[in-house]
Amino acid sequence: MVLSELGNKISSALAVMNNTTIVNEETINQLLKEIGNALSLADVQMSLIIQMRKNIMAKIKLDQLAAGLNKRKLIKRVVYEELIKLVDPGVPAWKPTKGKPNVIMFVGLQGAGKTTSVTKLAYFYKRKGWSTALICADTFRAGAFIQLQQNATKAKIPFYGSEDEKDPVAVAKKGVDIFKKEGAEIIIVDTSGRHKQDAELFAEMKQVEQAVKPDNVIFVMDSSIGQAAYDQATAFKSSVGVGSVIITKMDGHSKGGGALSAVAATKCPIIFIGTGEHIPDLDLFNAEGFISKLLGMGDMPAMMQMIKDVVPEDPKAIDDIVNGKFTLRNMKQHFQQILKLGPIDKFVQNLPGLSNLPQLSGNEGNLKLKAYINIMDSLSDKELDGKKPITRPRMLVIAQGSGRHPREVIELLEQFKMFEKTFKQKGIQNIANNMAKGGAPNARNMQQLQNMVPPQLMKQMGSGGFQSLLSSFKNMKGGGGMGDISKMMESMGGLGGKGFPGMGPD
Ligand SMILES: Nc1nc2c(ncn2[C@@H]2O[C@H](COP(=O)(O)OP(=O)(O)OP(=O)(O)O)[C@@H](O)[C@H]2O)c(=O)[nH]1
Numbered sequence: 001m002v003l004s005e006l007g008n009k010i011s012s013a014l015a016v017m018n019n020t021t022i023v024n025e026e027t028i029n030q031l032l033k034e035i036g037n038a039l040s041l042a043d044v045q046m047s048l049i050i051q052m053r054k055n056i057m058a059k060i061k062l063d064q065l066a067a068g069l070n071k072r073k074l075i076k077r078v079v080y081e082e083l084i085k086l087v088d089p090g091v092p093a094w095k096p097t098k099g100k101p102n103v104i105m106f107v108g109l110q111g112a113g114k115t116t117s118v119t120k121l122a123y124f125y126k127r128k129g130w131s132t133a134l135i136c137a138d139t140f141r142a143g144a145f146i147q148l149q150q151n152a153t154k155a156k157i158p159f160y161g162s163e164d165e166k167d168p169v170a171v172a173k174k175g176v177d178i179f180k181k182e183g184a185e186i187i188i189v190d191t192s193g194r195h196k197q198d199a200e201l202f203a204e205m206k207q208v209e210q211a212v213k214p215d216n217v218i219f220v221m222d223s224s225i226g227q228a229a230y231d232q233a234t235a236f237k238s239s240v241g242v243g244s245v246i247i248t249k250m251d252g253h254s255k256g257g258g259a260l261s262a263v264a265a266t267k268c269p270i271i272f273i274g275t276g277e278h279i280p281d282l283d284l285f286n287a288e289g290f291i292s293k294l295l296g297m298g299d300m301p302a303m304m305q306m307i308k309d310v311v312p313e314d315p316k317a318i319d320d321i322v323n324g325k326f327t328l329r330n331m332k333q334h335f336q337q338i339l340k341l342g343p344i345d346k347f348v349q350n351l352p353g354l355s356n357l358p359q360l361s362g363n364e365g366n367l368k369l370k371a372y373i374n375i376m377d378s379l380s381d382k383e384l385d386g387k388k389p390i391t392r393p394r395m396l397v398i399a400q401g402s403g404r405h406p407r408e409v410i411e412l413l414e415q416f417k418m419f420e421k422t423f424k425q426k427g428i429q430n431i432a433n434n435m436a437k438g439g440a441p442n443a444r445n446m447q448q449l450q451n452m453v454p455p456q457l458m459k460q461m462g463s464g465g466f467q468s469l470l471s472s473f474k475n476m477k478g479g480g481g482m483g484d485i486s487k488m489m490e491s492m493g494g495l496g497g498k499g500f501p502g503m504g505p506d
Pocket residue numbers: 108109110111112113114115116117138141144191192193194248249250251252273274275276277281
């Protein structure tokens with residue numbers, strides 16, 4: 001059973017409870033039994049399931065509930081909170097400090113995904129403007145040096161290692177010293193693994209730890225580990241000062257529950273999950289967002305973060321929205337920004353109602369956007385700025401110039417009309433204006449916003465999903481300010497009409 005199945009099972013158990021006429025002890029027992037079975041099938045440790053069940057029962061005392069209280073809502077909330085607790089030790093995750101060297105040491109068993117994840121993490125920080133460096137202190141596995149060197153070169157990250165030096169402590173120490181002197185802010189040390197936990201491995205880890213004095217030790221765990229996760233995590237935690245966890249291969253067919261509940265063993269937060277073999281395939285982990293996504297309720301904070309991370313402030317684009325102006329040039333920028341968010345399917349899976357769909361369109365959406373951008377590269381400035389209409393003969397020339405089919409040029413212009421319509425709606429301008437003054441969207445804005453969400457998406461989101469979308473708007477008050485709301489609207493504009501290119505209902 002993969003995690004989306006776990007999510008679907010829990011969601012349907014909650015839906016059954018929601019549809020029963022009477023909520024009594026029996027209904028709750030049945031619900032908890034089904035949730036417990038689903039968690040157990042996903043490899044979550046039995047003692048944790050029993051504890052969770054006890055916590056839920058303690059929070060829902062039916063006989064003490066005030067009359068008129070929405071019991072179903074309360075039960076759902078309690079289940080949701082307890083699921084979050086399962087993957088959240090309640091300890092804030094360590095954060096690096098800008099402007100100083102932060103040494104991070106990776107530990108884990110062989111094949112867990114350490115070498116892949118060190119590069120992913122360095123790349124994650126590099127994209128955010130940190131100066132990063134990688135050190136290969138895995139002198140045990142032949143090939144580890146070359147693997148990390150190649151990954152580092154691919155990601156354009158400075159690397160240190162030695163094919164001749166057999167002492168991991170010496171390599172780690174020398175590498176850290178070099179990069180500290182060079183002023184690197186994130187220095188990541190990859191250590192060797194073993195097929196199984198053994199004394200030699202732990203002794204080596206301890207020596208490296210003492211030599212480089214890491215600011216954080218990250219324990220990397222393969223999500224397919226199953227029930228053995230608890231013991232493995234405990235062993236690593238008691239040996240070195242593990243501070244955070246990364247769970248890899250969450251994209252595969254593993255059950256994942258065992259590794260996820262390893263936080264209970266380490267009392268350390270999961271900070272990232274690996275979602276593929278490529279360098280950008282590393283997702284920030286947020287317990288609430290993760291459970292919300294698991295249950296098909298979307299992960300709006302993750303979506304907002306993705307947008308915030310990569311979209312630069314563009315006052316002109318904001319002005320254009322406020323003034324109801326939308327040109328092909330705006331659309332081109334909009335598509336370029338969406339592409340920076342990574343694969344579109346990942347972005348969309350953070351949306352309520354779409355989050356537990358198995359796979360939307362893979363890379364198709366991105367390829368389509370790239371094709372559209374190619375076409376727009378062939379437009380003149382006047383055409384991009386809406387100062388000159390694009391005639392049919394001109395469409396053929398543009399198709400030829402961009403090496404695309406004329407049908408795609410027509411498709412792009414149709415897409416543009418839909419975007420233009422969305423962005424010219426008064427509602428968007430009102431909200432933008434309101435947010436520009438630092439205010440939260442009011443009830444009328446919300447209604448207008450609701451009217452702008454295409455019926456197809458609305459149906460998929462359900463009212464609960466829509467509420468969380470609205471609250472994400474409300475929560476933005478004061479936080480990200482005007483920049484955020486404009487970006488959010490851009491993303492919503494992208495969902496307008498037929499949805500993202502290549503992902504529409506037809
Ligand atoms: N699908 C998928 N594969 C991953 C992920 N992370 C790592 N891998 C793959 O897992 C395999 C092992 O990864 P490594 O990074 O070499 O493992 P390691 O922990 O460094 O192993 P040692 O250096 O031997 O200790 C490689 O084939 C990786 O491509 C992930 O998140 N998803």
